[in-house]
Amino acid sequence: MGQERIVILTGAGLSAESGISTFRDRDGIWAKYDYRDVATPEGFARNPVRVHEFYNMRRRAHGGVRANAAHHALARLEREHEGEVWIVTQNVDALHEEAGSRNLIHMHGEIFQALCAACGDRRRWTGDLSLETECAACGKAGGMRPDVVWFGEMPYHMERIRTLLEDADLFLSIGTSGNVYPAAGFVAEARSCGAHTVELNLESSEGRSLFAEAIYGPATQVVPAYVDRLLRGDIPHTP
Numbered sequence: 001m002g003q004e005r006i007v008i009l010t011g012a013g014l015s016a017e018s019g020i021s022t023f024r025d026r027d028g029i030w031a032k033y034d035y036r037d038v039a040t041p042e043g044f045a046r047n048p049v050r051v052h053e054f055y056n057m058r059r060r061a062h063g064g065v066r067a068n069a070a071h072h073a074l075a076r077l078e079r080e081h082e083g084e085v086w087i088v089t090q091n092v093d094a095l096h097e098e099a100g101s102r103n104l105i106h107m108h109g110e111i112f113q114a115l116c117a118a119c120g121d122r123r124r125w126t127g128d129l130s131l132e133t134e135c136a137a138c139g140k141a142g143g144m145r146p147d148v149v150w151f152g153e154m155p156y157h158m159e160r161i162r163t164l165l166e167d168a169d170l171f172l173s174i175g176t177s178g179n180v181y182p183a184a185g186f187v188a189e190a191r192s193c194g195a196h197t198v199e200l201n202l203e204s205s206e207g208r209s210l211f212a213e214a215i216y217g218p219a220t221q222v223v224p225a226y227v228d229r230l231l232r233g234d235i236p237h238t239p
């Protein structure tokens with residue numbers, strides 16, 4: 001096993017078998033809600049109560065879930081691979097942390113964190129948020145929001161992510177439909193910098209043609225099997 005740097009993009013499909021809904025599958029979140037109402041700054045300005053209710057419901061739903069075999073396999077990869085392993089997740093759940101991953105970037109924020117729009121304070125938040133919730137730092141009410149990135153907002157840590165992609169030897173995309181940019185563009189960035197690129201997903205994603213290799217199946221099966229392969233020393237390289 002060598003010193004290769006592995007960068008892994010994860011999406012909702014990774015947590016699906018833990019019991020968290022995906023967004024674009026037939027019974028996914030965007031089949032039940034209009035993202036413009038609940039996941040944009042404009043939707044929040046129009047009807048903050050509706051947005052708080054949506055995220056309060058999702059935060060409660062995330063409360064009882066546990067990391068699955070795919071999260072655990074990725075944490076094992078970070079522990080046992082000689083080179084660096086970084087996970088860039090679009091997921092707002094805390095399942096990578098629960099499994100033990102440490103080199104982790106939450107590019108779309110975290111459901112268990114609250115952000116005060118008035119003073120910028122961020123802190124862990126496991127209960128409900130409302131217009132009456134006061135910021136523990138500045139004391140103002142009305143400006144508290146979930147610390148998640150909405151459509152139209154810039155994802156977090158983009159500079160750091162781009163630096164990681166530039167030096168990646170292997171780029172894996174797991175459980176994401178490839179619909180949302182800038183994450184959907186990472187495969188092209190990694191590939192143009194020389195990385196081998198592999199998609200692991202239940203089915204072919206929007207970006208399938210951009211990957212050098214694809215492996216299909218449920219994350220709890222294909223991810224542990226692929227990690228075993230990598231840890232045996234079978235690191236693929238784009239010729």
Ligand code: OAD
Binds near residue numbers: 011012017028200219
């Ligand atoms: P999507 O719901 O768009 O895609 C989930 C992908 O996971 C699909 O391609 C499914 O086929 C696949 N999938 C489902 N179950 C799976 C399983 N058991 N094993 C492996 N794959 C499975 O979710 P994301 O791509 O993560 O952003 O969505 C990206 C962003 O769009 C989210 O972060 C969120 C959403 O709107 C914001 O809210 C800003």
